[in-house]
Amino acid sequence: MKENYIVEMLNIRKEFPGVVANDDITIQLKQGEILALLGENGAGKSTLMSILFGLFHLDKGIIKVKGKEVRISDPNDANNLGIGMVHQHFQLVHNFTVTENIILGMEGSKVLKIKEASKKIKQISTQYGLDIDPDKKIEDISVGMQQRVEILKMLYRNAEVLIFDEPTAVLTPQEIIDLIQIMRNLIAEGKSIILITHKLKEIKAVADRCTVIRRGKVIGTVNVKETSEAKMAEMMVGREVTFTVDKEASNPGKVILEIKNLSVLNTQKTLGLKDFSLAVRAGEIVGLAGVDGNGQTELVEAITGLRKVESGSILLNDKDLSHVSIRERHESGLSHIPEDRHKHGLVLEFTIAENMVLKEFYHAPFSKNGFLNPEEIKKHADKIISLFDVRSGKGNATLAKNLSGGNQQKAIVGREVSSNPEFLIAVQPTRGLDVGAIEYIHKRLIEQRDSGKAVLLVSLELDEILDLSDRIAVINHGELIDLVEAGETNENEVGLMMAGIKRGEGQ
Ligand SMILES: Nc1ncnc2c1ncn2[C@@H]1O[C@H](COP(=O)(O)OP(=O)(O)O)[C@@H](O)[C@H]1O
Ligand SMILES: [Mg+2]
Structure with a gap:
């Protein structure tokens, strides 16, 4: 029997300088299902979805919507094909209202009456259990509510395929429970969802199938009900994962x-x-x-x-x-692994090598007579990169901003620990x-x-x-x-x- 796929991405390849982010990836989304996309940081999930949403262009491969090959050159194409995306970082104007944000950038928005839009938004909000007040300003509502505005934005544009990129990363436990319910409502109303996450509990809670990606390649697609969390974790990282931490009694x-x-x-x-x-x-x-x-x-x-x-x-x-x-x-x-990796942990525009000596550059062996010693600085970074398994395209010359979150954190931990605090x-x-x-x-x-x-x-x-x-x-x-x-x-x-x-x- 031929499956009823609403979106197919076939043999997708996408390279960035030094990294093959997507290597011959195939995923297929069935009408009316939640397909989870599971993978470690840097596995290539956001890249793949950005291709589907028209933010990146594929190097090779085919995209089909309802069985027909399509070209998606920009997010407008994606919208017209019924594809919407909630990004990891929301794209809302803070001093605009919910309604203003939702109609922003839509064709004909100038002539569109705010009142009418507001009414439609209320109606969609009720239909899907979103509980949104269209007249509130974004700056006055919680992060969880802002995410619902992003969902509303997709629904307002009649999206049928909804992509969520790590939606629960920013939510409190209660907001996560609410979001899971909203996803169920969306499916009940006939939508199809691709959910990017690395949280196995959430996949177990809502997803029907799960495609696992590791280092740019598909490892497999499984039926979630029939697959244990341990099995999915193993597929994701390529080895058995222990969920409990092994440690001896302390000896203070x-x-x-x-x-x-x-x-x-x-x-x-x-x-x-x-x-x-x-x-x-x-x-x-x-x-x-x-x-x-x-x-x-x-x-x-x-x-x-x-x-x-x-x-x-x-x-x-x-x-x-x-x-x-x-x-x-x-x-x-004293060493410090900071809460905010971007504000206090790394200088994103600097290389890994530079970041690894942020606190030490002014003394030997990294400096001598007031001059930096690049060789020693690179050697130091290479040691941390290999000891702490920091994966990147260009080694110590990689800019911090081009590292995935997990690799940024490994680099910070490596730096803080290597000063032997x-x-x-x-x-x-x-x-x-x-x-x-x-x-x-x-x-x-x-x-x-x-x-x-x-x-x-x-x-x-x-x-x-x-x-x-x-x-x-x-x-x-x-x-x-x-x-x-x-x-x-x-x-x-x-x-x-x-x-x-x-x-x-x-x-
Ligand atoms: N705009 C970009 N320029 C260069 N490299 C990138 C860019 N976006 C992602 N990458 C690299 O591609 C790989 C996959 O990244 P990404 O798709 O963001 O992973 P995930 O979403 O699974 O964490 C990573 O190695 C990342 O560093
Ligand atoms: Mg990502």
């Missing part, structure tokens, strides 16, 4: 980092961190658990020197760092990464612990905190709620503490 030594009665202002100029005390010893990982926005940022920025300390102190090996420069902190043995603060070290990269980064953090470093792990992922930490500190409203041995607590208890309920309190 002396206190390396000591935070004493620390108070720090937040951006509203009230106390974001209040009288906070915590010690991290050599050879242990202390995890800081908490709901986003409970003082973690203030603590991290105070420790790393990005924010002023109001009162209290931060000691590293008994040396007071509370008011010294970022450079002096680094030279005293005594204290390492890792903030959301695996956010947005796929399982292979997460496993890799977790192993490196445990290695740091086992080599006697003091590690403070700040993460919004409770699973990550529970898997990696030896002790868990819980923060709520800027205060330390409790500090417990990881082996003596569980998800429920830490969850309660995150809500501000101390151990033994409540029931």
